[in-house]
Amino acid sequence: MPKPENTAGARTPWQVTRSVWYAMFMREAISRTMADRMGWFWMIFEPLAFTLIMVAIRGFIRGDRLIVGAEFIPWMIVGLMGFFMIREGMMRGLGAVDANSALFAYRQVQPVDPVLVRNFLEGMLRTFVFMLFIIGAEMLGVGLFPDNGLKGIFWWVSLWSLGLGLGLVISVAGTLVPEVGKIVRMINMPLLILSGVIFPLNQLPHWLLEYLMYNPIVHGLELLRSGFFEGYKVVHGTSATYFWLCTLITLALGLLMHVRFKERLKAK
Template identity: 35%
Template structure:
């Protein structure tokens, strides 16, 4: 392990002759999370020259391309919502969800060297990576909405509490998927790759680029088996009082999925903790 990496993880062993008060398990966990968060943030933002620019450009390019397509068909609103704000909310939130569970899946393998420290567990690296991506996604969303506000678009949510709950629900659901994939991807790499292949259609099935209310009623219920479709619809409806959201979207399904997936992911992390450290 490099000296730089060692600097991010604090060794709890006291120096010779030094008397220190014992720390609780919770304080040790938070110290580890803080160190891992700083390490991951530095690595994420300085992995390549201009890496932070690429992080911002990805949702901007996606939203710009789709906005261009909507402009070609002369659509200024989608289901009663400002098309520019509607696209930024959907695309940025979906890409954040995708980044959370994709990068969480590789967290264990990328931090094997840190497991030499008994304070660092595989689950810590997954949670910290997911939190970092959620924070970055939220910052990017705020920046893009600020740019739209500067250009004259109304970006204040009609229901701020609903908007906050929708975004949190999306991130918790993505964390649950990330916890599960981190175990599958490390123990059985082929299974992890297969799951990522199956998740690719979510870009369309989540309604990131088109309103799910446009799907015929007899097929719409199939789309709403996807929990992230609920989150995106609820987030958009919280911004626009006249938005014609699909009636199937609800918080109960979104949060039940988040709770069940996180519970299952934690169970897998505990069950295979020794294997994740050893591989």
């Protein structure tokens, strides 16, 4: 009569997945923060330098007069930080599969795992950098603390969710079709301009604004700013429903693509 199997030491699928994520998170965290001695410097200096350059340009053409209900510098910083959160979600997802291809030899590791881990780590790092900016701005007398903290936090996490969805989609498309990665890198700067990061879109002609409002990043940034500045007038047509519809579609599409092309991603 066969003896019953000893399952006392067996782990559940969730425990295995959690262990994989923890190991990959520590690997990515060390790589991002310690492998490059200039890593922390660039994470802080990039948005700071970009903000100073844009403030100088917009101040020269008197762009601060076009914003209703918010000071120009805090308005700019919030928009930049929100955009960088989404952008890094896309870019970190782009190379996640190829960078961790050797780990797919272990059956516990799936191609979606490094994408999820990288985006979670990036969200933590960007949140920390944003907090440093808020503290620094308050010390310099620039009001950057959110007027509605819960709303600000909610839309900050919402932008991270959109970046994750885009990262999931691009991680598959960019791995299977390398040209996709080149296109994504090329559209970074145009996307920053067309998302209302450095100038308010409500001053544009109505016929042009209608097309730009198809970009969900615009909606997310405007709603994030509304959480930071109580009297801020968001761009006409801003919709939380549209933003979350796009976010959920990208998340679902990205996960479905990972399920559908899992074996091809492993074979790359």
